[in-house]
Amino acid sequence: MEILKRIGILTGGGDCPGLNAVIRSIAKPAMNYFNSKVIGILDGFEGLVEGRMRELSPLDVTGIINVGGTILGTSNKGNPFQYPVGGPGSVRIIDASEQALENYRNWQLDVLIAIGGDGTMHISHKFGQMGMNIIGVPKTIDNDLDATDITFGHDSARLVATEAIDRLQTTASSHHRVMVVETMGRYAGWIALGAGVAGGADVILIPEIPFKWDKIYDSVLKRSKGAKFSIICVAEGAKPADGEIVVKEMDGKRTDPVRLGGIGELVGKKISDETGLETRVTVLGHVQRGGNPTPYDRILGTRFGAIALQSASHGEFDVMVSLQRREVVTVPIADAIGKLRLVPPDSQLIMAARSVGTSFGD
Ligand code: F6P
Numbered sequence: 001m002e003i004l005k006r007i008g009i010l011t012g013g014g015d016c017p018g019l020n021a022v023i024r025s026i027a028k029p030a031m032n033y034f035n036s037k038v039i040g041i042l043d044g045f046e047g048l049v050e051g052r053m054r055e056l057s058p059l060d061v062t063g064i065i066n067v068g069g070t071i072l073g074t075s076n077k078g079n080p081f082q083y084p085v086g087g088p089g090s091v092r093i094i095d096a097s098e099q100a101l102e103n104y105r106n107w108q109l110d111v112l113i114a115i116g117g118d119g120t121m122h123i124s125h126k127f128g129q130m131g132m133n134i135i136g137v138p139k140t141i142d143n144d145l146d147a148t149d150i151t152f153g154h155d156s157a158r159l160v161a162t163e164a165i166d167r168l169q170t171t172a173s174s175h176h177r178v179m180v181v182e183t184m185g186r187y188a189g190w191i192a193l194g195a196g197v198a199g200g201a202d203v204i205l206i207p208e209i210p211f212k213w214d215k216i217y218d219s220v221l222k223r224s225k226g227a228k229f230s231i232i233c234v235a236e237g238a239k240p241a242d243g244e245i246v247v248k249e250m251d252g253k254r255t256d257p258v259r260l261g262g263i264g265e266l267v268g269k270k271i272s273d274e275t276g277l278e279t280r281v282t283v284l285g286h287v288q289r290g291g292n293p294t295p296y297d298r299i300l301g302t303r304f305g306a307i308a309l310q311s312a313s314h315g316e317f318d319v320m321v322s323l324q325r326r327e328v329v330t331v332p333i334a335d336a337i338g339k340l341r342l343v344p345p346d347s348q349l350i351m352a353a354r355s356v357g358t359s360f361g362d
């Protein structure tokens with residue numbers, strides 16, 4: 001057993017529902033059973049570089065399991081290995097990893113538990129190699145992390161997107177319109193696929209299956225003669241077979257400089273121009289990341305936190321907790337990074353969706 005006198009926790013990257021459930025399930029047993037001090041590092045790796053932290057009290061982690069976001073704050077701009085410094089117009093990128101390591105040592109942390117997505121796991125592994133005792137906990141609404149069956153946050157985002165489709169359907173039906181709904185998900189189509197299937201979308205467009213414009217026009221024209229409305233669920237990373245992914249902006253300060261967005265508007269305009277059908281576009285955006293976690297995400301977050309703490313107490317570092325066939329286990333962080341978990345185009349769910357008439361635009 002490791003003696004865990006001081007446990008650091010940070011949340012990195014984009015937030016998602018369920019982060020507080022993890023923080024709670026690490027902090028409560030750490031305080032109650034190990035008598036450890038729990039140090040909350042503020043705003044992700046930014047706080048580790050800049051020396052911003054506060055010790056959490058039992059009250060800080062009470063009544064938070066149902067609360068979305070993160071009580072610690074987060075940032076997707078604080079990669080210590082490529083750290084942006086300077087103001088607008090004069091941004092320089094420096095390596096601030098030694099500074100971060102120094103803070104970790106000065107705070108006398110026995111372990112740092114980093115809750116985050118792909119970017120956070122990359123950074124965590126590098127710190128692990130530099131001698132930091134680090135454990136990763138995978139979160140992201142995108143569900144795109146390899147080496148875990150699912151990340152917490154995804155179920156909550158999928159619920160929001162499904163509810164949105166349910167609402168769009170009634171108004172689409174009343175006005176005999178085509179409704180396009182754009183979901184998040186970066187380069188993976190899990191949110192669009194899950195919500196699209198659950199919401200009964202007529203067309204689902206995901207990055208893993210490049211689409212053809214004509215196929216979409218055929219689907220909505222056919223529907224316009226029968227049901228008289230169509231729902232198209234498009235992932236922000238979807239792209240036409242003969243075109244490119246739509247990028248909203250590039251921001252060099254971010255861990256991932258590419259901000260996706262805009263494919264929904266493009267799909268809506270093309271349908272309206274080419275078929276003459278009245279079309280409206282809804283971009284769900286950050287609504288998918290906000291609000292209360294679902295019971296699934298609260299439970300998975302609680303399980304992840306408990307196993308992360310257990311691994312720390314066994315002195316097992318540079319690992320990430322992971323759900324594998326219903327059991328939470330640990331895997332080397334090295335195995336969890338560098339490969340995105342994408343939707344297999346021949347998966348059972350895609351086949352099932354096709355069998356009820358859903359088009360993937362291919
Ligand atoms: O990775 C989570 C995510 O919500 C993606 O789905 C989306 O592309 C991105 O973050 C948005 O990032 P930001 O919050 O910086 O706009």
